[in-house]
Amino acid sequence: MNISYDHYRVFYYVAKFQSFTRAAECLMNNQPNVTRTIKNLEGELGCKLFVRSNRKVTLTPEGERLYAHISVAFQHILEAENELMMEKTLQSGSISIGASEVALHCLLLPILKKFRELYPGVRIRVSNHSTPQAMKALKDGLVDFAVITTPVDVPENGKMTVLKEFQEVAVCGAVYKELTEKKLSLAELSKYPFVGLGSHTKTYEIYTEWFAKHGITFTPDIEVATADQILPMVKNDLGIGFVPEEFLTDESEKTGIYRLRLKEKIPVRSVCLVKGTEQPLSIAAGKLEKMLGSLK
Amino acid sequence: MNISYDHYRVFYYVAKFQSFTRAAECLMNNQPNVTRTIKNLEGELGCKLFVRSNRKVTLTPEGERLYAHISVAFQHILEAENELMMEKTLQSGSISIGASEVALHCLLLPILKKFRELYPGVRIRVSNHSTPQAMKALKDGLVDFAVITTPVDVPENGKMTVLKEFQEVAVCGAVYKELTEKKLSLAELSKYPFVGLGSHTKTYEIYTEWFAKHGITFTPDIEVATADQILPMVKNDLGIGFVPEEFLTDESEKTGIYRLRLKEKIPVRSVCLVKGTEQPLSIAAGKLEKMLGSLK
DNA sequence: TATTGATTATATCAATATGATATGGAGAAA
DNA sequence: TTTCTCCATATCATATTGATATAATCAATA
Numbered sequence: 001m002n003i004s005y006d007h008y009r010v011f012y013y014v015a016k017f018q019s020f021t022r023a024a025e026c027l028m029n030n031q032p033n034v035t036r037t038i039k040n041l042e043g044e045l046g047c048k049l050f051v052r053s054n055r056k057v058t059l060t061p062e063g064e065r066l067y068a069h070i071s072v073a074f075q076h077i078l079e080a081e082n083e084l085m086m087e088k089t090l091q092s093g094s095i096s097i098g099a100s101e102v103a104l105h106c107l108l109l110p111i112l113k114k115f116r117e118l119y120p121g122v123r124i125r126v127s128n129h130s131t132p133q134a135m136k137a138l139k140d141g142l143v144d145f146a147v148i149t150t151p152v153d154v155p156e157n158g159k160m161t162v163l164k165e166f167q168e169v170a171v172c173g174a175v176y177k178e179l180t181e182k183k184l185s186l187a188e189l190s191k192y193p194f195v196g197l198g199s200h201t202k203t204y205e206i207y208t209e210w211f212a213k214h215g216i217t218f219t220p221d222i223e224v225a226t227a228d229q230i231l232p233m234v235k236n237d238l239g240i241g242f243v244p245e246e247f248l249t250d251e252s253e254k255t256g257i258y259r260l261r262l263k264e265k266i267p268v269r270s271v272c273l274v275k276g277t278e279q280p281l282s283i284a285a286g287k288l289e290k291m292l293g294s295l296k
Numbered sequence: 297m298n299i300s301y302d303h304y305r306v307f308y309y310v311a312k313f314q315s316f317t318r319a320a321e322c323l324m325n326n327q328p329n330v331t332r333t334i335k336n337l338e339g340e341l342g343c344k345l346f347v348r349s350n351r352k353v354t355l356t357p358e359g360e361r362l363y364a365h366i367s368v369a370f371q372h373i374l375e376a377e378n379e380l381m382m383e384k385t386l387q388s389g390s391i392s393i394g395a396s397e398v399a400l401h402c403l404l405l406p407i408l409k410k411f412r413e414l415y416p417g418v419r420i421r422v423s424n425h426s427t428p429q430a431m432k433a434l435k436d437g438l439v440d441f442a443v444i445t446t447p448v449d450v451p452e453n454g455k456m457t458v459l460k461e462f463q464e465v466a467v468c469g470a471v472y473k474e475l476t477e478k479k480l481s482l483a484e485l486s487k488y489p490f491v492g493l494g495s496h497t498k499t500y501e502i503y504t505e506w507f508a509k510h511g512i513t514f515t516p517d518i519e520v521a522t523a524d525q526i527l528p529m530v531k532n533d534l535g536i537g538f539v540p541e542e543f544l545t546d547e548s549e550k551t552g553i554y555r556l557r558l559k560e561k562i563p564v565r566s567v568c569l570v571k572g573t574e575q576p577l578s579i580a581a582g583k584l585e586k587m588l589g590s591l592k
Numbered sequence: 593t594a595t596t597g598a599t600t601a602t603a604t605c606a607a608t609a610t611g612a613t614a615t616g617g618a619g620a621a622a
Numbered sequence: 623t624t625t626c627t628c629c630a631t632a633t634c635a636t637a638t639t640g641a642t643a644t645a646a647t648c649a650a651t652a
């Protein structure tokens with residue numbers, strides 16, 4: 001038995017409207033075709049499905065049995081089509097992103113805001129990760145893609161795209177304001193206390209390496225857990241910190257954050273998007289990726 | 297959007313087997329057609345559904361969503377086909393019959409037994425009705441058809457078929473044994489007490505009419521509720537009764553039931569099948585009807 | 593690195609099914 | 623009766639599907 005499911009669809013509408021003509025209209029087809037289809041279906045199933053009259057058609061006992069199942073089956077199919085359509089038009093769907101804090105602040109946040117305005121139906125879940133954690137989440141399939149900062153160990157089956165470069169700057173609080181008057185060398189700077197992220201972060205490694213290249217040991221006097229905490233510490237004169245330029249607003253100076261000028265150039269870092277190569281992104285995730293990429 | 301449901305069927309099997317080739321085998325089709333169908337489906341839905349590789353194909357996020365719904369939908373369709381097939385081959389199904397007691401004993405019982413042996417999967421429900429009750433049940437759609445005895449008021453939209461004629465005979469117990477020695481006239485018989493069904497039955501009406509035709513009033517001295525109860529009453533000499541010939545076995549005489557010979561011929565009655573004309577019978581009911589009809 | 597094997601993609605043509613139109617026929621309503 | 627509204631039938635152009643041959647791809651293996 002190998003009956004065309006399209007025949008069942010015709011059956012479904014005929015049963016639903018109790019009319020060949022109405023079913024034809026609904027199917028954007030014509031009545032003779034519906035008649036033919038039902039006739040074929042009855043032949044294939046080996047039993048009559050409808051009692052015809054010129055007023056309306058009614059189901060036979062066998063037709064009733066068939067309709068009971070077919071109708072629920074088709075509810076599911078219609079629901080599937082709706083759902084897919086919603087996703088395609090980005091009226092629904094969901095995206096899961098693994099983002100490092102800096103990436104979040106420097107790039108992701110404004111674009112997520114924009115995306116949300118354009119497609120309010122798409123659910124977005126951002127999990128705040130360190131770069132290695134984000135890579136693990138990506139590998140485990142927990143996130144659609146990761147937005148993190150270099151350096152990054154791109155895993156097997158992962159593909160990295162640079163979204164934006166960013167420059168970190170050294171900042172200090174009111175007590176050290178005099179330091180802003182001239183360009184400092186790293187050696188001079190290193191006499192002062194530092195506020196920085198913990199030693200398990202890539203950021204820590206970068207600064208250690210950069211300082212070492214200039215013959216200096218980088219030892220933060222105050223370690224903080226998240227990048228967000230650096231500016232408050234700096235503001236309260238607990239030390240000098242390095243933050244992405246974007247963390248500073250125009251009004252930072254008025255609120256007690258002062259930018260330091262260095263002789264040595266702080267290495268440029270990048271915000272990157274990393275996605276797996278095995279599965280394509282969902283439509284929603286693909287759209288967001290495109291928005292992120294086009295703002296380079 | 298008007299996508300062929302047959303395309304979804306192909307999708308279903310590809311997703312299920314994660315293989316175009318296997319899906320083609322299962323569908324008794326060939327791989328190039330499956331490839332083409334999926335390609336078309338993807339085009340119609342506007343999104344990729346599978347990630348192809350030469351090892352196996354996997355669903356995209358959108359494909360997963362679609363499959364979640366399509367798979368349950370198709371379970372229902374497959375179940376529908378199975379169920380219908382079972383009914384068609386009489387491996388399942390159900391029949392509801394409204395039968396009067398006499399019809400049951402004289403005709404229905406042995407055929408039901410045979411039907412049950414042939415098609416043990418079909419559920420049979422017999423509701424014991426008087427003829428008018430059976431007609432009401434038929435009109436209310438509670439039974440597929442009724443098997444009753446004449447006379448019967450066939451309702452609008454009902455069609456009657458005579459299945460078998462039967463003859464009732466007068467019987468008595470040991471005390472009246474002497475009556476069996478000669479042919480009795482109805483007048484002679486009427487001097488003795490009668491055992492009969494209640495006045496609300498057609499049987500009662502028939503005998504009233506028959507007696508009246510011969511100028512005698514029919515007044516059962518003992519009214520019983522069911523025909524089954526007549527013989528025990530007769531046996532215990534509570535009176536003379538009329539029962540269908542078939543009620544008497546060869547051994548009846550040995551057990552104290554004696555057949556009386558009458559000069560007047562008791563009217564012949566019929567066991568009839570009455571069915572509605574609006575809806576055709578189910579396959580199972582149709583089969584049983586045919587068996588009943590062919591044993592006339 | 594080259595070969596093999598298993599799998600999907602493409603091309604093509606005949607067979608089949610479908611869509612469309614015209615028309616017939618049957619039963620209910622007026 | 624007539625009319626109106628259905629369903630049934632016939633027919634033909636078109637679209638879809640089934641089938642076959644063959645190419646391209648990629649992983650496993652020698």
